[in-house]
Amino acid sequence: MNFEKQIVCIGAGYVGGPTMAMIAVKCPRYKVTVVDINSARIAAWNSNALPIYEPGLDALVQNTRGTNLFFSTAIEQEIQAADIIFVSVNTPTKTFGHGAGRAADLQFWEKTARQILLHATNNKIVVEKSTLPVRTAEAMERILNQNTKNIRFEVVSNPEFLAEGTAIADLESPDRVLIGSQETPDGFKARQAIVDIYAHWVPRDRIIEANVWSAELSKLTANAFLAQRISSINAISALCERTEADVTEVAAAIGKDTRIGTQFLRAGVGFGGSCFKKDILNLVYICQSYGLTEIAEYWESVIRINEWQERRFVRTMLENMFNTIAGKKIALLGFAFKADTGDTRESPAIVIARSLLEEHADVVISDPKALDNAREDLKDVPTAISFETDPYRATDGAHAVALLTDWQVYRDLDYERIFQYMEQPAFLFDGRNVLDHKKLFNLGFNVFAIGKAPLKHF
Ligand code: UDX
Ligand code: UDX
Numbered sequence: 001m002n003f004e005k006q007i008v009c010i011g012a013g014y015v016g017g018p019t020m021a022m023i024a025v026k027c028p029r030y031k032v033t034v035v036d037i038n039s040a041r042i043a044a045w046n047s048n049a050l051p052i053y054e055p056g057l058d059a060l061v062q063n064t065r066g067t068n069l070f071f072s073t074a075i076e077q078e079i080q081a082a083d084i085i086f087v088s089v090n091t092p093t094k095t096f097g098h099g100a101g102r103a104a105d106l107q108f109w110e111k112t113a114r115q116i117l118l119h120a121t122n123n124k125i126v127v128e129k130s131t132l133p134v135r136t137a138e139a140m141e142r143i144l145n146q147n148t149k150n151i152r153f154e155v156v157s158n159p160e161f162l163a164e165g166t167a168i169a170d171l172e173s174p175d176r177v178l179i180g181s182q183e184t185p186d187g188f189k190a191r192q193a194i195v196d197i198y199a200h201w202v203p204r205d206r207i208i209e210a211n212v213w214s215a216e217l218s219k220l221t222a223n224a225f226l227a228q229r230i231s232s233i234n235a236i237s238a239l240c241e242r243t244e245a246d247v248t249e250v251a252a253a254i255g256k257d258t259r260i261g262t263q264f265l266r267a268g269v270g271f272g273g274s275c276f277k278k279d280i281l282n283l284v285y286i287c288q289s290y291g292l293t294e295i296a297e298y299w300e301s302v303i304r305i306n307e308w309q310e311r312r313f314v315r316t317m318l319e320n321m322f323n324t325i326a327g328k329k330i331a332l333l334g335f336a337f338k339a340d341t342g343d344t345r346e347s348p349a350i351v352i353a354r355s356l357l358e359e360h361a362d363v364v365i366s367d368p369k370a371l372d373n374a375r376e377d378l379k380d381v382p383t384a385i386s387f388e389t390d391p392y393r394a395t396d397g398a399h400a401v402a403l404l405t406d407w408q409v410y411r412d413l414d415y416e417r418i419f420q421y422m423e424q425p426a427f428l429f430d431g432r433n434v435l436d437h438k439k440l441f442n443l444g445f446n447v448f449a450i451g452k453a454p455l456k457h458f
Contacts, residue, residue, distance in 0.1 A: 003031035003068065007197070008082035010112050012036035012045055012071060014052055014167070014274070014343065015129055015160050016088035021060040022171040024069035026201040033070040035078050045071035053342040053369045056168035079119040084193060087112050088129040088160075093278050102285035104133050104278070113140050120151055125190045128157045131219050131275065133282055137212045141182075154190035156181045157212045159219035164273065165340030177207045180215025187212075220283045224299055227276040229264040231305035237267035237451030238312065247451025248433060267451045269404055269431035270309040272337030272347040277303055310348045313402075314355040316448055317429055320456075321400060326360035329423070331398040333391055334405025334432075335367040335374040342369035348431075349404045350377050357383050366394035368407055392418065400427035406434050419443050425457065 007023065009016045012034045024032040036042050044051035046065070050058060061069065072078060079085065089112050094105040109130060116126060126144065128137055137155040144153035157180040162170040177198045181191035191209060198207050210218070233251055240247040247267045255262035271277075280299050287296035318325055337347035344350065349365075356363050362384040365374050371387045378385060388394040391410065395401050395418045403410055411434055419426055428445040430437065437447045441455035448454045 001068075004029040005031070005083045006081050007032045007084045007086065008078045009034045009086040009088055009129070010036070010075065010079075010115075011088035011090070011130070012038070012041050012051075013088060013090065014054075014164060015162065016086065017045060017050075017052060018054055018057055018060075018162065018167045019088070019129065019160060019171060020086070021057065021064065021069060022168070023197060024064040024067075025060055027197060028068055030197070031068050031070070032064075033072055033078050033082075035072050035075045037073070037075070039073045042071050042073050053340075054164065054167050055340055060168065075115065076119045079116055079124075080121055082124060084125045084127060084197075085116060086127045086129050086158075090274075091130045091132060091278075093281050099285050102281045102288070104131075104282050104285075106132070106136065109136070109140070110143065113143050116153075117144055117147055120153075121149070123152045124154075125193055126153055126155045127194060128155065128216070129160050131159060131223075131279055131282075132157075132216060133286055134213050134216045134220070137180075137216065152186065154181065154186055155212070156187075156190050156194050157215035158194055159215060161219070161222065164343055165338055172201070174202060174206060177202050178210060178215050178218055179207065180210045180212040183211055220279045220286075223275050223279040224283055224302065226264050227271055227280055227306070228299075228302045230266075230268075230271045231302045231309075233265045233267045234270065234309040234450075235305050237309075240451040241453070244453045245451075246453075250451075267433060268309075268406075269313050269348040269352065269450070270306045272345070272349075274343070274345040277306075277346050307351075310351045311355070313348075313429070313431055313450075314352055314359075317356070317400065317402065317427070318359060320446070320448060320454070321427060324359075325356065325399070327362060328399040329362045329364060329397055330356055330400045330402060331364045331366065331391075331395040332356075333366055333394070333401060333403045333410050334370075334407055335365050335377075336370035336405045336407075339406045339408065342367075342373060344370050344373040344377055347377075347405075349374075352402070352404060352431075353378060353385070354381070357381055357385060360384075364388055364394045364398070366391050367405065368409060370405075392421075396421045397423060398426075399423045400429065402429040402431060403435065404431045406432040411435065415440055415445070416443055419445060 009020045020032050020034045041051050089108040091104045094100050094103045141155040179194050181187040237247040251265040254260050284296045284300050335349040364386050366388050428447050430449040433449050441447050446456045
């Protein structure tokens with residue numbers, strides 16, 4: 001079949017895979033190929049067991065794979081064939097040298113840019129999908145356009161706003177698609193080519209155009225604002241516990257104000273995921289490098305509150321379990337950073353599990369999709385820790401149950417049965433405020449939720 005355009009995406013991760021599958025479904029006349037240096041990951045994309053769990057993804061991939069969606073390790077050949085190259089490689093926080101712990105580690109991005117430069121034989125549009133510090137596009141354009149092959153590259157920023165667990169719905173009907181380019185004739189042409197892709201299914205008024213730096217900064221700002229809301233409500237949750245106000249009632253009351261809105265006001269154990277912390281640290285670093293110390297501190301405090309909230313959860317457990325949990329079995333329900341994903345990157349559960357282990361608790365971890373990642377996250381831990389898919393087995397003989405991920409299955413468990421097989425007094429710590437606390441208390445549990453008065457039998 002003759003395709004109108006060839007799109008290639010470098011990086012077959014949580015972002016690249018689902019995004020390209022959606023483009024392939026919506027643009028049948030475009031050939032979409034996803035490449036990755038990790039051949040095991042590509043093999044998984046080509047199998048019936050996809051490398052990531054995302055509701056609705058299997059069907060999308062099955063509908064298009066082999067027709068106009070392909071997964072390959074032939075990076076060189078695919079770069080040559082591409083008209084448009086999306087780059088969706090990871091950009092973790094730097095762990096070394098200048099800016100360690102804050103700045104983004106751009107080595108994969110730069111390596112990818114050089115790879116594109118090496119193999120390209122005609123003009124290309126390069127699209128940043130990975131979240132990058134402001135002005136990266138400019139640097140990349142400089143690297144790419146300093147070539148002697150007489151090839152011209154246009155770098156476009158098209159940050160991804162999908163959230164894991166709802167990626168397919170987010171891609172299908174996004175609040176907005178943001179496309180930033182240089183404001184030159186060639187830049188506008190490149191911008192239009194990317195607009196044309198999304199215009200296959202996204203209403204035109206939701207496709208926002210901007211200059212390239214606005215687009216880059218908008219991604220960092222969106223994540224910083226979202227994370228800030230969570231830290232704000234978590235900060236209020238601590239005050240609620242002292243004053244016997246109920247954080248769910250406070251959130252419902254303030255959320256009714258249309259200027260505030262209802263989303264992202266759920267108090268809990270803290271935010272996780274691959275983006276929030278990384279992007280805020282990145283913002284902090286950028287502010288610092290422009291000498292904006294107060295602004296850097298302001299955003300950094302969003303992360304500080306998050307870390308404090310994670311520690312606070314463990315402290316509540318310890319204090320209420322008579323200040324000792326050594327040798328006590330504690331079941332953690334959920335390890336993923338949120339429901340409907342197997343992803344555990346920056347999950348609050350990692351910090352909580354490690355803190356409990358430091359107290360010599362006997363920790364059992366349960367999760368419907370994230371146990372492989374959990375084992376990997378805790379592989380250095382020599383002490384008592386076990387992994388159990390079945391929540392009933394995980395809680396059997398436990399002194400305490402801590403709910404850390406808002407999976408629907410945990411709301412639907414038979415807590416009467418769980419209570420019967422637990423050590424007494426039985427403690428339940430609801431780190432996501434999703435259970436029926438009154439009912440659990442009546443079953444006999446001592447219930448501790450976030451931002452609510454404890455329900456204790458003693
Ligand atoms: C990534 C970025 O981390 C994030 O900042 C951005 O917003 C979206 O893209 P994600 O898709 O979740 O997020 O990352 P990950 O699942 O780690 O996928 C990245 C893929 O790139 C990996 O499969 C990795 O093997 C691949 N990669 C990395 C390359 O193909 N080449 C490289 O040089 C480096
Ligand atoms: C986020 C952004 O939402 C997305 O737009 C961006 O592209 C990538 O980063 P993601 O990390 O997948 O997406 O998940 P998100 O739904 O934003 O949740 C992040 C964390 O915040 C989770 O740990 C979640 O449990 C927590 N959260 C969310 C709360 O604690 N309370 C809330 O009210 C909402």
